[in-house]
Amino acid sequence: MAEGLRFELLGPLRALCSGVEVPLGAPRQRAVLAVLLLQEGRPMTYEALVDAVWGDRPPAHVRNLVQKYVSGLRRAFATAGGEPGAEPRLRWTGSGYLLTGADIDDLRERRALLGRALAARDGGAARDAVTLAKQAEAMWRGEFAEGLAGPYLEGERRRWAEKRLMVLEARLEAELELGRYHECVHELVRQVAAHPLRERLVWLLMLALYRSGQATAALLAFEEARRRIAEEMGSDPGPALRALHERVLRQDPALLPESVLVS
Structure with a gap:
C-alpha cells in the first residue's frame, strides 16, 4: 500500500510525510483544508464551504480566494513527496469540492483506542481500559483545529472540547473505582x-x-x-x-x- 500524507487535527492542523511536516499555506487555506477533511469524503458545495470558512459576511472577492486556496492545496499535496499515487486528490465534482485519499489520522486512531477502552471496561478489565483512555488523551496536542478561524471550525472546536472532557471524566471515575x-x-x-x-x-x-x-x-x-x-x-x-x-x-x-x- 502506498504511503500518503498523514493529517492531524487534535491540535493545530498539520500534514506529515514520512514524519516531516508539509507546508499548508496561509491560515485561511489551512481552514479550507480542515473543513474539507471533516467532510470525510463527502462533497461540499461552494456556498457551504464559504459559509463554513467565512460565515455570513465573506469578502467581495471570496470566489477568487476559494480558487486560490484550492489550487494552493493541490500544489502542497503534489509537492509533499511520498509514494507516487498516494497523494490526496481535491477536485470539483459538479456538486461540490471533494477531497479523497485523505483521513484525519489522529482522530481515527483516537476513536480506535477509545473503542478498545470501552471493550476492556465492558469485559471487566478496568485497568486496561484506563490505560487505553490515557493513551487516547495523550494524542491531544492542543485544542481541536487550534488557531483556525471560521464558524464551522469554531463549532467543531466546542463540540470536541465537550467530548474530550466527557472522556476525561469517565477515565477519572474509573480511576477512583480502582x-x-x-x-x-x-x-x-x-x-x-x-x-x-x-x-x-x-x-x-x-x-x-x-x-x-x-x-x-x-x-x-x-x-x-x-x-x-x-x-x-x-x-x-x-x-x-x-x-x-x-x-x-x-x-x-x-x-x-x-x-x-x-x-
Missing part, C-alpha cells in the same frame, strides 16, 4: 481550576477527597463551587452535586468502596 484517590485529587484540582463551572468535575473531586480521608476538604470544594455558580450563573448547583454534598455531610458509608468498609 482506588487511585490521591492521584486523582491532584489531577481533579487542576481540572476544576481550568473548568470551574463543570459540576461533574467538582463531583469527582469531592468523591476523591472524601475517599482519601479529606471530608472537610470535600465540603469546602462544594462551597467554593456553589459560590462560583452563584456568581457566574445566578443559580444553585445541580441535584447531583447537592445530593453528594448531603451524603458527605451525613458521612454516608455507601460513599466508601467495599475494601475501605471491611478494612
Whole structure:
C-alpha cells in the first residue's frame, strides 16, 4: 500500500510525510483544508464551504480566494513527496469540492483506542481500559483545529472540547473505582481550576477527597463551587452535586468502596 500524507487535527492542523511536516499555506487555506477533511469524503458545495470558512459576511472577492486556496492545496499535496499515487486528490465534482485519499489520522486512531477502552471496561478489565483512555488523551496536542478561524471550525472546536472532557471524566471515575484517590485529587484540582463551572468535575473531586480521608476538604470544594455558580450563573448547583454534598455531610458509608468498609 502506498504511503500518503498523514493529517492531524487534535491540535493545530498539520500534514506529515514520512514524519516531516508539509507546508499548508496561509491560515485561511489551512481552514479550507480542515473543513474539507471533516467532510470525510463527502462533497461540499461552494456556498457551504464559504459559509463554513467565512460565515455570513465573506469578502467581495471570496470566489477568487476559494480558487486560490484550492489550487494552493493541490500544489502542497503534489509537492509533499511520498509514494507516487498516494497523494490526496481535491477536485470539483459538479456538486461540490471533494477531497479523497485523505483521513484525519489522529482522530481515527483516537476513536480506535477509545473503542478498545470501552471493550476492556465492558469485559471487566478496568485497568486496561484506563490505560487505553490515557493513551487516547495523550494524542491531544492542543485544542481541536487550534488557531483556525471560521464558524464551522469554531463549532467543531466546542463540540470536541465537550467530548474530550466527557472522556476525561469517565477515565477519572474509573480511576477512583480502582482506588487511585490521591492521584486523582491532584489531577481533579487542576481540572476544576481550568473548568470551574463543570459540576461533574467538582463531583469527582469531592468523591476523591472524601475517599482519601479529606471530608472537610470535600465540603469546602462544594462551597467554593456553589459560590462560583452563584456568581457566574445566578443559580444553585445541580441535584447531583447537592445530593453528594448531603451524603458527605451525613458521612454516608455507601460513599466508601467495599475494601475501605471491611478494612
